Amino acid sequence: MREVTIAIDAMGGDHGPHVTVRAALAVLDRFEGVNIILVGLEDVLLTELQACKAATGTRLRIHHASEVVSMDDPLTVALRGKKDSSMRVTAELVKRGEADAGVSAGNTGALMAVSRFVLKTLPGIDRPAIATTLPSHGGRTYVLDLGANVDCTADHLLQFGIMGSSLAAVAEHKDRPSVGLLNIGEEAIKGNDIVKQAGEMLRDSGLNFRGNIEGDDIYKGTVDVVVCDGFVGNVALKASEGVAKLIAEELRSQFNRNPFTRLAGLIALPVIRAFKRKMDPRAYNGATLLGLNGIIIKSHGSADVFGFQQAILRAVEEVRGGLLRRIADQVREHHGRHNTIGDAA
Amino acid sequence: MREVTIAIDAMGGDHGPHVTVRAALAVLDRFEGVNIILVGLEDVLLTELQACKAATGTRLRIHHASEVVSMDDPLTVALRGKKDSSMRVTAELVKRGEADAGVSAGNTGALMAVSRFVLKTLPGIDRPAIATTLPSHGGRTYVLDLGANVDCTADHLLQFGIMGSSLAAVAEHKDRPSVGLLNIGEEAIKGNDIVKQAGEMLRDSGLNFRGNIEGDDIYKGTVDVVVCDGFVGNVALKASEGVAKLIAEELRSQFNRNPFTRLAGLIALPVIRAFKRKMDPRAYNGATLLGLNGIIIKSHGSADVFGFQQAILRAVEEVRGGLLRRIADQVREHHGRHNTIGDAA
Numbered sequence: 183m184r185e186v187t188i189a190i191d192a193m194g195g196d197h198g199p200h201v202t203v204r205a206a207l208a209v210l211d212r213f214e215g216v217n218i219i220l221v222g223l224e225d226v227l228l229t230e231l232q233a234c235k236a237a238t239g240t241r242l243r244i245h246h247a248s249e250v251v252s253m254d255d256p257l258t259v260a261l262r263g264k265k266d267s268s269m270r271v272t273a274e275l276v277k278r279g280e281a282d283a284g285v286s287a288g289n290t291g292a293l294m295a296v297s298r299f300v301l302k303t304l305p306g307i308d309r310p311a312i313a314t315t316l317p318s319h320g321g322r323t324y325v326l327d328l329g330a331n332v333d334c335t336a337d338h339l340l341q342f343g344i345m346g347s348s349l350a351a352v353a354e355h356k357d358r359p360s361v362g363l364l365n366i367g368e369e370a371i372k373g374n375d376i377v378k379q380a381g382e383m384l385r386d387s388g389l390n391f392r393g394n395i396e397g398d399d400i401y402k403g404t405v406d407v408v409v410c411d412g413f414v415g416n417v418a419l420k421a422s423e424g425v426a427k428l429i430a431e432e433l434r435s436q437f438n439r440n441p442f443t444r445l446a447g448l449i450a451l452p453v454i455r456a457f458k459r460k461m462d463p464r465a466y467n468g469a470t471l472l473g474l475n476g477i478i479i480k481s482h483g484s485a486d487v488f489g490f491q492q493a494i495l496r497a498v499e500e501v502r503g504g505l506l507r508r509i510a511d512q513v514r515e516h517h518g519r520h521n522t523i524g525d526a527a
Numbered sequence: 528m529r530e531v532t533i534a535i536d537a538m539g540g541d542h543g544p545h546v547t548v549r550a551a552l553a554v555l556d557r558f559e560g561v562n563i564i565l566v567g568l569e570d571v572l573l574t575e576l577q578a579c580k581a582a583t584g585t586r587l588r589i590h591h592a593s594e595v596v597s598m599d600d601p602l603t604v605a606l607r608g609k610k611d612s613s614m615r616v617t618a619e620l621v622k623r624g625e626a627d628a629g630v631s632a633g634n635t636g637a638l639m640a641v642s643r644f645v646l647k648t649l650p651g652i653d654r655p656a657i658a659t660t661l662p663s664h665g666g667r668t669y670v671l672d673l674g675a676n677v678d679c680t681a682d683h684l685l686q687f688g689i690m691g692s693s694l695a696a697v698a699e700h701k702d703r704p705s706v707g708l709l710n711i712g713e714e715a716i717k718g719n720d721i722v723k724q725a726g727e728m729l730r731d732s733g734l735n736f737r738g739n740i741e742g743d744d745i746y747k748g749t750v751d752v753v754v755c756d757g758f759v760g761n762v763a764l765k766a767s768e769g770v771a772k773l774i775a776e777e778l779r780s781q782f783n784r785n786p787f788t789r790l791a792g793l794i795a796l797p798v799i800r801a802f803k804r805k806m807d808p809r810a811y812n813g814a815t816l817l818g819l820n821g822i823i824i825k826s827h828g829s830a831d832v833f834g835f836q837q838a839i840l841r842a843v844e845e846v847r848g849g850l851l852r853r854i855a856d857q858v859r860e861h862h863g864r865h866n867t868i869g870d871a872a
Contacts, residue, residue, distance in 0.1 A: 427743070428747075439798075443798045450795040
């Protein structure tokens with residue numbers, strides 16, 4: 183198995199090193215062939231390692247970065263003010279090839295801006311997109327964009343399709359993942375003009391395009407990859423989270439109503455636990471900033487040790503699967519066929 | 528309590544008269560002061576009434592309509608081809624004042640087109656919107672638009688805010704319902720240009736506007752009314768349905784895993800049932816076609832007798848609450864303040 187080095191913005195996220203360091207150690211413990219660079223304030227990270235009774239070594243090193251991008255920092259500060267931030271240095275390690283991928287739980291907007299500034303986009307890709315997986319009836323569905331681009335052209339949506347297909351191919355080991363375009367009706371005549379035009383371009387793209395799909399198809403597993411603009415994708419994702427939370431609360435409150443329901447809950451506990459494990463949102467933590475000339479994974483800011491591990495493992499998976507080369511190949515193939523995409527237009 | 532007459536497109540929906548007639552009879556049985564006109568093929572409706580051991584009378588009559596709009600009929604057929612359809616005649620009874628409101632489980636696009644053609648929009652409203660309620664932490668949230676308008680201007684979104692606020696005021700008996708604008712971040716700088724502009728207009732509208740909200744706020748109950756364009760609203764609604772279905776399936780399959788889990792399921796059954804009742808999507812059936820010069824409620828096509836009853840009761844509620852007058856007042860009030868809305872611009 184290919185040796186992989188992951189740079190971790192160890193200062194990012196709601197819990198900072200307390201979570202990132204423990205997650206890194208857990209990954210090193212469980213997975214061979216993975217090396218980790220913890221990026222951040224050296225003394226803080228050393229203290230945290232000590233607290234975990236761990237130390238640096240051949241597979242784990244610290245790369246000092248003197249600044250930290252906070253959740254409230256405006257983009258300009260993240261981009262120009264803090265040139266030695268753990269976030270930016272993480273991206274630079276990827277850029278210089280010292281790391282194969284970077285992982286951060288920092289502010290999404292800042293991470294996207296910094297990563298794009300440092301790494302640039304792949305040839306043929308105008309705008310990076312945020313992609314993640316969501317649970318579906320048959321497995322998992324890749325959805326993009328989730329908020330990097332609020333106004334998309336049809337060409338951007340086509341590029342999302344190409345990138346998402348590459349991501350699903352690499353992560354799911356599928357040769358030709360199916361792609362659907364998020365719309366409000368299955369008929370091609372529905373939807374706004376940009377979506378209609380994107381549908382025609384996707385149909386003609388050489389991708390395994392299955393046409394329009396609707397919001398519920400994300401969770402039915404109708405296709406492997408769902409393409410949408412970042413506004414719609416973000417709302418769909420957050421609305422889904424909201425429903426899931428409401429259902430969980432309601433179930434809890436029903437089991438807590440009286441002694442009898444509490445007893446029933448106790449008896450059903452193993453089932454409820456298995457159910458929770460299966461639907462655990464932490465297992466889906468880790469969004470790929472797709473389309474950059476380097477692999478950057480964004481972890482949820484509130485991720486715990488288990489969740490942050492999943493984000494690191496996603497980075498490992500994408501490096502080993504050769505994600506960047508796969509996207510570049512698909513763009514080139516599409517370019518050869520159409521001569522219409524991105525900067526080749 | 529004000530006497531109310533509801534016209535029902537008795538032929539619409541997946542189950543037609545089998546559901547609509549039974550739902551009408553159930554409402555007549557349970558609620559005083561409600562009269563119903565069943566619109567459709569007279570002999571079919573009479574047969575159905577006979578099967579239910581019921582007959583027409585002072586509170587229930589049949590209005591014959593010789594044609595039926597099918598789910599597959601193109602808009603032009605619904606609009607121009609079938610002038611004596613049960614759907615169209617239902618709208619005409621509302622137009623002529625023979626009924627106070629109409630209810631149909633027919634094709635949404637056809638119902639909107641026919642209703643708009645027959646009833647026209649209220650003064651100051653450019654485009655009708657589809658509004659429905661969704662369950663939230665504290666009660667229910669009104670969301671619009673859910674698919675009538677895929678491309679909206681800021682002015683349209685403002686009009687949705689005014690109409691949604693009127694609807695929530697009438698249905699929830701609240702004086703100044705809170706209104707939120709669906710966006711992808713809480714900060715006013717986020718979102719696309721149209722949403723930003725709509726935010727400024729809503730802030731300045733005299734409505735109880737609470738600013739931007741995100742997808743999960745729909746279910747948190749952060750505001751009474753959520754405003755969005757029809758593309759985003761439709762995707763959010765369908766994605767929510769998809770998650771809820773996936774969770775229900777997973778819960779069922781976990782309880783069915785083996786004899787022990789099945790026993791636990793049996794013991795937890797009363798709790799699961801109470802939970803299901805609380806989250807029953809049928810209780811939320813019935814979307815208002817808002818902004819028309821008449822009250823038209825669209826029922827889910829697959830609604831059963833219980834679900835279709837809810838749609839009828841929603842119509843009754845909106846008539847009794849004086850929805851149309853409330854919208855007209857709010858538009859006039861806003862017009863007086865700004866002189867910028869709709870046809871008064």
